Amino acid sequence: MPSSAVNALPGDNSKPKPEKKGSLEAFKAVFAYAKPHKLAFSGVFVCALLGISADLLQPYLVKIAIDDHLAIGKKDFDLIGIIAAVYLGISIISFIFTYLQNNLLQYAGQSIVAKIRNDLFGHISKLSMSYFDKVHRGSLVTNVSSDTETISQFFTQVLLSLIRDGMTLVLIIVFMFQLDATLAWYCLIALPVIGIVAFLFRRYLREAYQTTRSRLSRLIGFIAENLSGMGLIQAFRQEEEQTRRFTEHNQSYWEGNMREVRANVLFNRTFDFLGNAALVLVVWLGGMAVFHKQIEVGVLYAFTSYIRQFFAPINQITMQWNTFQSTMVSMDRIWSIFSTRPAVKEPAAEEAVHLPLEQVQGRVDFNHISFGYTSSQTVIPDLDLHIAAGEMIGVVGTTGAGKSTLISLLNRFYDVTRGSIEIDGIDIRRLPQSRIHRIVGLIQQEPYLFSGSILDNVRLFQKDISREKVVEACQFVGAHDMIMRMPGGYETPLTERGSGLSAGERQLISFARIVVFKPKILILDEATANLDSQTEQLVQDALQSVSKGRTTIVIAHRLSTVMHADRIIVMKHGRAVEQGTHDQLLARHGYYAELYRHAKQASGQ
Template sequence: MRRPGALEVRKPRDTGNVVRRLYPYFAPFKRRLVGVGVFLVLSTLVDLAAPYLIGVAIDQFIARPDSPMPVWLSWLIGPDATRAAGLSTVMVILGASYALAWGLNVIQFRLMVRVSQRVLLTMRTQILDQLHKLSLDFFDQHQAGDLMSRLTNDTEVINDMFGPGLMRILRMGLTLIGILFAMVALNWRLALASFSILPLILGATIYFSRRVRQAFRETRKTIGDVSAELQENISGIREVQAFAREDETISEFRAVNLRNRDASVTAETLSAVFMPVLDVMSTVAAAVVIGFGGYLVLGFTPPLVTVGIIVAFLNYVRRFYDPIREMANLYGQMQSAIAGAERIFELLDTEQSVKDEPEAGCFAERIEGQIVYEDVSFAYKEDEPVLDNISVVIEPGQMIALVGPTGAGKTTFVNLLLRFYDVESGSIKIDGCDVRSVPQANLREVIGMVPQDTYLFSSTIMENIRYGRLDATDEEVIEAAQVANADEFIQRLSEGYQTQVGERGSNLSQGHRQMIAISRAILNSPKILVLDEATSSVDTRTELLIQEALDKLMADRTSVVIAHRLSTIRKADQILVIQDGRIAERGTHTELLAQQGAYYELYMSQFRRQEEIYEPMEAAEPGS
């Protein structure tokens, strides 16, 4: 029972493949990346020079100078400089190296961020383009909310990773290697002793970070359940209160909340073990350096190591467990970033099922509007045909009405006309031209649709209507609204056409939303009009007003109307009764009634009910 909101934390399936796929994104920035690499190596070297320089300062000048001076130093200051002058020289060099490191760090960070942000910019653009290319079957299979939260989460994780994350990983890796080399170069005996603790640190890090990651994965899952529970009960608050179910939902929430608390406590306790364990190990490492170093100094003549080198080692040891810990932290982050990238590539790789033909032609400037369905069959899922051998001819200017029970295939019928899906067999032709032979964009420009479920963008009413024709002036928008009889209610809103409509236009009633959608279609003024139960949610009076508007709109256009009110259908030139994906009956209203078949029955069930209305009215209006 997975719910949206409970984000799953996934591991990548094929890391190699993801890396291969990422390569082309970075390829255009090759030279810059090489620059970053050079700066990175340089700055790591400079960073590592500091402990060495401090060690030299101690050995040569601060402590009694009991070890031979490095060649570069004696060349620089001469063999008989005073201790104070020598110390100052080394300190100036140290200061210069710090300044250099600062500059290198700033530059490489900026270069890297620029590259990674460019890559993300490209990726985000590709995602949207892909969404536009995908056909509707994709959107049927994926829930918008679910996919959305995954996408935003994934791009964010990748963003974090490509930004500073990647730099840190590279830097940490280089630092670690550099430290190991420096230690061996300075004193291999002490280096080996210090390394003795390294496997322990590595082992503990790997063991704990895995456990901690698992534990936190569990907390993310439980917090996901908490949000899902919240989400559901907040959006269902009206039902909860109406059915007086507060106590039950509260105790359900307590249970989910408790699970989250316990999972969090477990995870945090585990990570509370991790840090101290690492700290102990690093202190032990320092102790080993000092202890064994002390032994190397005192146990041998001449001493096998100098105090300065011991101090340098203390600095190095402290630095080498930081990268390990850091990399352990970043490892989890990297994993989810790769899994995220994998999912994004999956989306980008999804084949669109409806494609434009490479040499698709275009409709003539003026189309007549004849629509022909020839033996059209279609199924969303294999072996479950939704439309079965449908053949219809709709002459230019005709109005055709589709009736039938829910799920009979009416909406599918119009979806195929707009080529939201491709027919499985047979063909649909407009003016004798197969809809598959023209670009989708051209086809849809010709057809205007008012869908069953009105979608409004979060913008003003004005902009929402203008969506029908982007270059329409305000006057033209208002005119369209007037034709749709929407102007009146819009004017009554406090901000009129400038009223913001929220997500899904939630502050307007369903009926008002439909009226805006109709205004949009009117502004669009298409050659062919498709109405999918466009007036189902408006009250009778308003419906009448809209119907008038639609009648005007349909007058000289070919139109396909799905309606569940017979009064609308009566005007149709042709009625198709669709049942189980087949055309059960066709003809005009009168013809179909005469057949006394399915339509007659549907009609009579409506009629019988209205007869009850009719008779009292007759009684009430003796004059008529």
């Protein structure tokens, strides 16, 4: 973001809910992006001035031809030819400068919106996970795509209209007063009427646009949610129910759009009526003045042309009113995101510790931590856990025991409410988040693969990681043969989420990522939960290879996954109720032994 926009951000906001800002402040913040393009906008202004001046000279030339030659029967064909040539010349000039003005404005407008879109996506990617817990994904998709596109229309349509049509209006008034001041004053009677109509429509139009945008966000969110869960929808035969719900969202959006259309039609037709009424008034008053020889016929012709052109820019400006209103809504929505500060903050420069990656040992200490996703819900009341460097720890427990919360805290997706988490004796709140995420590697139950080649998915599109390193990593985890069986080998394109691969193949690729990026602390969050026994063995072999020399924390429902861990932590209600090796825990006949017995019964052993 530009510095002016950044400086306007609120200082400390630990809540993920965006802080509301006034429309004026949002408008100023977005317009800060236009400052680097001042020269382009100056060019637009100059081109518009020259192009409009050329346009408005045309009726005046016709007036000269009528009053000074045709009306008095003067047969000076050479002068008429000169006037025609000048008319043609200024038409060409108008075309050239209008072309330049549009190109300059499109370049500046598209550049501004591209910068806003980049900054918005970058800002969203830096927000804490607590923000995404509360904000709907469909709304964010709308912000990045639709809202920024609306702002693009503001710079390329509304702003052009304000410059071109506003300047046209001023110059027309100047020309009309030059022709006849009395008729000009009669024309200006319409201006306060226009102002009153615009004021009366403003709030109604804004509410209509806000309603439409909100309903569009819900519709997009519903579509995204259903596309992601299409397998589940079909498995449970929910097609008709989801179609019914989609129809409700679509109908709601249609109704909002129709309300918006009705408001726009009424608004624009009101101005059409005012324009026609003003034209009738000018023709009547001007015609009477011609009959009484108070003005010439050419003046009436020019005045009629100017009064048509007078209402054309006003109508154009009012037609852009809906885009302007929609832009203000979009600016408010985007600014509300920019105004949101991450709940998890980077350490202050004087407190930050830049721990060299090669010096990391991998010791992890949870020092009497407590945490809750909300102030009323404590997930981990008090946990004191210490993991030695290079130790493999298994973490087990029933759903809701706090296992995944534990690793979210270690990754610093959230900050603890009390206590501290340390890596090699350094509080992770003093480590830059980019450094934490290089130290801590995470393999989740559903590894995320992006659209792109297998090569780029392993190295996560970082071109500085060579193909040789990727191949070596895949060989290390046992994924190389599987990849080479594919038609394109490492260049095989993957669809979103790697839907063309099995769960085990996706996990092997995620293991290869770990080898490439070499984190000192490795976390597996239910990484084998959805695998069959044969595929699980492949992944287990890869785990044995990857975990060597690393501190490894394995979160598992299947106790067989962690039986060979150096130590098993048994969690219940956010507390570590037992810990020890598999044999030690079984010998205690406690909670772990109970979980183990239930697991054996479930597997039929």
